[in-house]
Amino acid sequence: MTDQLKNSPLSAASVEGLGRRYRAEKRYRFIGFAAVAASLGFLAFLIIAIGFQGVGAFFKTDLRFDLDPAAVQDSGGDAFGLLRSTIRSNLEGASSRRAKRQAYGLVSSEAEEQMQALLDAAAETNTNPQVVWVSASAEVDLAVKAGIDALINAQDKDAGLTRLSDQQLRWIKTLEQNGAVRTRFNLGFLINGDSRDAERAGLGGAIMGSLFTLLICLVLSFFVGVMAAIYLEEFAPKNKWTSFLEININNLASVPSIIFGLLGLAVFLNAFGLARSSSLVGGMVLALMTLPTIIIASRVSLQAVPPSIREAALGLGATRIQAIFHHVVPLALPGMLTGAILGMARALGETAPLLMIGMVAFIADPPSSVMDPATALPVQVFLWSDSPERAFAEKTSGAILVLILFLILMNSVAILLRKKFEKKW
Amino acid sequence: MDAPISTDTNLDASPTQEATTEMNIATDTHTSSIKMTAKNVSVFYADMQALKDVSLDIIENRVTALIGPSGCGKTTFLRCINRMNDLIPSCKVSGEIKLGDHDVYDPSVDVEVLRRRIGMVFQKPNPFPKSIYENVAYGPRIHGLAENKEALDAIVRKSLKRAGLLDEVEGRLDALGTSLSGGQQQRLCIARAIAIEPEVILMDEPCSALDPIATAKIEELIDDLKKRYTIVIVTHSMQQAARVSDYTAYFHLGELVEKGETNRIFTAPQHSKTEAYITGRIG
Amino acid sequence: MVDITGALAQKKNRINEQAINILLVACAAAAIFVTIGIVASLLFETIRFFKEVPILDFLFGTNWSPQTAMRSDQVGSSGAFGIIPLITGTALISVIALSIAAPLGVYSAVYLAEYAKPASRAILKPMLEILAGIPTVVYGFFAAIVVAPALRDFGALAGLDIASASALAAGSVMGVMIIPLVSSISDDAITAVPQALKEASIGLGATRSETIRRVVLPAALPGIAGGILLAASRAVGETMIVVMAAGLTANLTVNPLEAVTTVTVQIVMLLTGDQEFDSAKTLAAFALGLTLLAVTLIFNSIGSWIVARNREAYD
Known part of the structure; x- marks a missing residue:
């Protein structure tokens, strides 16, 4: 074999079996690449699927109806009656009881309030309104976004594409042809409270709830976490007690989040009697969960401060506490903040422990204090995802997009912070 | 292939030195031929030039020692020979290194074939965390050199015997390679290298991590191995170079300053830097 | 003065x-x-x-139906609290998750550590980490709305009867979630294998994949195994994905196409909605919680110990 090799060129052709080995090499490399591609492909698929479904939640459909000046005069401020008569007069064939009910079903329950607002404004300025724009119902909203023509021409009426009747679809078609249908940015989705009506439901309450919860969580866990890290890194003697503490913290970091919910239920609610469903308790539970993360991150950033800084301060006659709080902690602070933000991002996405302490109820009014019953963004996702109404599927995806947007924001801030204060000692 | 070296004046920049050097090598050519030639080899790591225009012949069945102070480029040169430097992305090699008639940097060259023909022993013994047997059998297995278990056993035993290790590990071939002493580990690595029947063995300071007794054993082994193999050894110990090598090349700051028969280099160095180094003034 | x-x-x-x-x-x-x-x-x-509820009935009972009846004379009024079907359900979903996360995670780590250029590694690795940063409620929604129906339709085409809350749907999505956990620990273990060992193999003329398969992975194996154990602990404790995509009633089976329920799902079921605090139902949730804590703690301790020991071996 060797003799045969000796004068041959140094290429694969000269050695039997090498081609097979090279194919194996290529195959192996491809498997590795495929594994990465599959994982990232799933990520892309998830984001695109949810993005497509959820983008509609940020837009809503309005319908325009022409007002009869005489009817406005006669209404005497009765917005409900005026709305109904206006709808009837605008839609052809809305005379039978059934047809009337279908006609009223085109608009949202919000429409009456919108009509009332219009009447109030008209009375104040003493003008005579010609048209009224009111919110469409959730089914109409979905139908308009899907395309009315497609639904009218759909072969399979039972495919569950829409719950609107042919009559309703034709009315919308006519309105569309008259330019009486518009789609606009749905600000209400971001500021309204929750509602049973999909077109009125918004994330305002959930966002406030999350904000309160995270605030409580940050205040509690950051202070305690940083102090604990300073103790462990700078003062703790090397003994069994300290290593027990360290093992304990590492174990806490891996306890399933739902266990923290059980703790909150048993201790904060049942033993301390704090308000169920409140963002105060939610924040406390998440603080316990985030504490290990913040301790670990803070220790790492304390370790990164070189001993020469401590020595310099001590050499000037500072006490250890002075050296640490005047010199070391300020230098480690950006790293600690980065860790805290990442911990908060994790807490923001956490759902299971909040379910345990009852932050999972239908709450229409946004909370105004940390003691009020509240939900949080991920809990809202969970609640909406459970709703049988089709329109809520769009809302759920929309809420996920908002949640992910907040996560991206927080992570970007953390990355920027790290970049800005990154020091090479 | 068998062309004897005569008066290849390209080999060095300064012709006056060259004449003497060549003369010394030439005295040996009646028994040996050139195994490898390096011509104008330069190496860059990113922008840093590690090797400047090195040309050197490596004689078959002889030991060539590369010596010089640390950072002089001797290890870089060694790792160019079997293209281990390919592993460093920023490393660029220019010039020509030939094994027989074939340039090892030719695009058609497969490094796996090249490295089978030019084996390597590293500075620190690096046995795989497997049994002694598996360590030696690894190379023959991946290259498909043994038809069956018996053939593989034979290769393993032969290689261990040539590496002078068989007697010491007889009966415990399934013990972990990492459980051996440092010197034994290094001989295991040599056995592993010769199990695939290379033509050239590169040794990168193979004794630097070993005690004097283990070092002596390896040196004996090297002396024995050169009957079959061509050996290039990097060493920072001049005594070792003097003991084991037939030819010596002295590197300084990336340049090949002087080369020739070991006896001649150590008794009558012609370059002032070489003299300074071997007398201990550059270290 | x-x-x-x-x-x-x-x-x-x-x-x-x-x-x-x-x-x-x-x-x-x-x-x-x-x-x-x-x-x-x-x-x-x-x-x-x-x-x-006697402890033995809890630990070895094969029937879990905690619904206490409205009237005391109804059959099964006390409810049944046998944890075995919950354990098998949790194990089934975790095994499915790991059989997706382990190969994808390890091979991703191999690619990132041994093949990818530094520049693409710097991009791909954080992108992979995003998978771990997505809230679990999002995975749960995705599993329930996209993956489960798709699997069921696919099953119908292939003539298989796949439950709409199949263990396969929840498990596979959970598997994707823990890929980054497996890959980052495997990556650490692979890069901890000394360069000298890789060079020894490459110096013998081995190709890169031969070196990885025969030298690098065997040396990194303990670290990888520890990482997979940590991932298993994560899978066992995961709540939202299974609450949203797995079954709600206990089912003692190992068929991944059927719906099974898990320990965490039952904790949520028992504690959401109206409850009196002292009923056996709510207390059962804490017993399940203690079981969960014990299991995850054991997995974690062994996993971290293996990972740490493997790291030391090459320091």
Whole structure:
């Protein structure tokens, strides 16, 4: 074999079996690449699927109806009656009881309030309104976004594409042809409270709830976490007690989040009697969960401060506490903040422990204090995802997009912070 | 292939030195031929030039020692020979290194074939965390050199015997390679290298991590191995170079300053830097 | 005079320092109190639970139906609290998750550590980490809305009867979630294998994949195994994905196409909605919580120990 090799060129052709080995090499490399591609492909698929479904939640459909000046005069401020008569007069064939009910079903329950607002404004300025724009119902909203023509021409009426009747679809078609249908940015989705009506439901309450919860969580866990890290890194003697503490913290970091919910239920609610469903308790539970993360991150950033800084301060006659709080902690602070933000991002996405302490109820009014019953963004996702109404599927995806947007924001801030204060000692 | 070296004046920049050097090598050519030639080899790591225009012949069945102070480029040169430097992305090699008639940097060259023909022993013994047997059998297995278990056993035993290790590990071939002493580990690595029947063995300071007794054993082994193999050894110990090598090349700051028969280099160095180094003034 | 003020200031300093010291120790001890709180509250309620339901019935019972009846004369009025079907359900979903996460995670790590150029590694690795940063409720929604129906339709095409809340749907999505966990620990283990070993193999003319398969992976195996154990602990404790995509009723089976329920799902089921705090139902949730804590703690301790030992081996 060797003799045969000796004068041959140094290429694969000269050695039997090498081609097979090279194919194996290529195959192996491809498997590795495929594994990465599959994982990232799933990520892309998830984001695109949810993005497509959820983008509609940020837009809503309005319908325009022409007002009869005489009817406005006669209404005497009765917005409900005026709305109904206006709808009837605008839609052809809305005379039978059934047809009337279908006609009223085109608009949202919000429409009456919108009509009332219009009447109030008209009375104040003493003008005579010609048209009224009111919110469409959730089914109409979905139908308009899907395309009315497609639904009218759909072969399979039972495919569950829409719950609107042919009559309703034709009315919308006519309105569309008259330019009486518009789609606009749905600000209400971001500021309204929750509602049973999909077109009125918004994330305002959930966002406030999350904000309160995270605030409580940050205040509690950051202070305690940083102090604990300073103790462990700078003062703790090397003994069994300290290593027990360290093992304990590492174990806490891996306890399933739902266990923290059980703790909150048993201790904060049942033993301390704090308000169920409140963002105060939610924040406390998440603080316990985030504490290990913040301790670990803070220790790492304390370790990164070189001993020469401590020595310099001590050499000037500072006490250890002075050296640490005047010199070391300020230098480690950006790293600690980065860790805290990442911990908060994790807490923001956490759902299971909040379910345990009852932050999972239908709450229409946004909370105004940390003691009020509240939900949080991920809990809202969970609640909406459970709703049988089709329109809520769009809302759920929309809420996920908002949640992910907040996560991206927080992570970007953390990355920027790290970049800005990154020091090479 | 068998062309004897005569008066290849390209080999060095300064012709006056060259004449003497060549003369010394030439005295040996009646028994040996050139195994490898390096011509104008330069190496860059990113922008840093590690090797400047090195040309050197490596004689078959002889030991060539590369010596010089640390950072002089001797290890870089060694790792160019079997293209281990390919592993460093920023490393660029220019010039020509030939094994027989074939340039090892030719695009058609497969490094796996090249490295089978030019084996390597590293500075620190690096046995795989497997049994002694598996360590030696690894190379023959991946290259498909043994038809069956018996053939593989034979290769393993032969290689261990040539590496002078068989007697010491007889009966415990399934013990972990990492459980051996440092010197034994290094001989295991040599056995592993010769199990695939290379033509050239590169040794990168193979004794630097070993005690004097283990070092002596390896040196004996090297002396024995050169009957079959061509050996290039990097060493920072001049005594070792003097003991084991037939030819010596002295590197300084990336340049090949002087080369020739070991006896001649150590008794009558012609370059002032070489003299300074071997007398201990550059270290 | 000067001396006296100096001494006073020092004394004041010392008192302040003492106070700060006490504060620091107290904060560090908070972690201990959290642990004590967790263990004590779970243990306390669990003991009360075992006064109503015998511990052996809980540990070895094969029937789980905690719905206590409205009237006391109904059949099964006391409810059945056998944890075995929950354990098998949890194990089934975790095994499915790991059989997706382990190969994808390990091969991703191999590619990133051994093949990818530094520039693409710097991009691909953080992108992979995003998978771990997505809230689990999002995965749950995705599993329930996209993956489960797709699997069911696919099953119908292939003539298989796949439940709409199949273990396969929840498990596979959970598997994707824990890929980054497996890959980052495997990556650490692979890069910890000394360069000298890789060079020894490459110096013998081995190709890159031969070196990886025969030298690098065997040496990194303990670290990878530890990482997979940590991932298993994560899968066992995961809640939202299974709450949203797995079954709600206990089902003692190992068929991945059927719906099974898990320990975490049952904790949520028992504790959401109206409940009196002292009923066996709510107490059962704490017993399940204690079981979950014990299992995850064991997995974690062994996993971290293996990972740490493997890291030391090459330091």
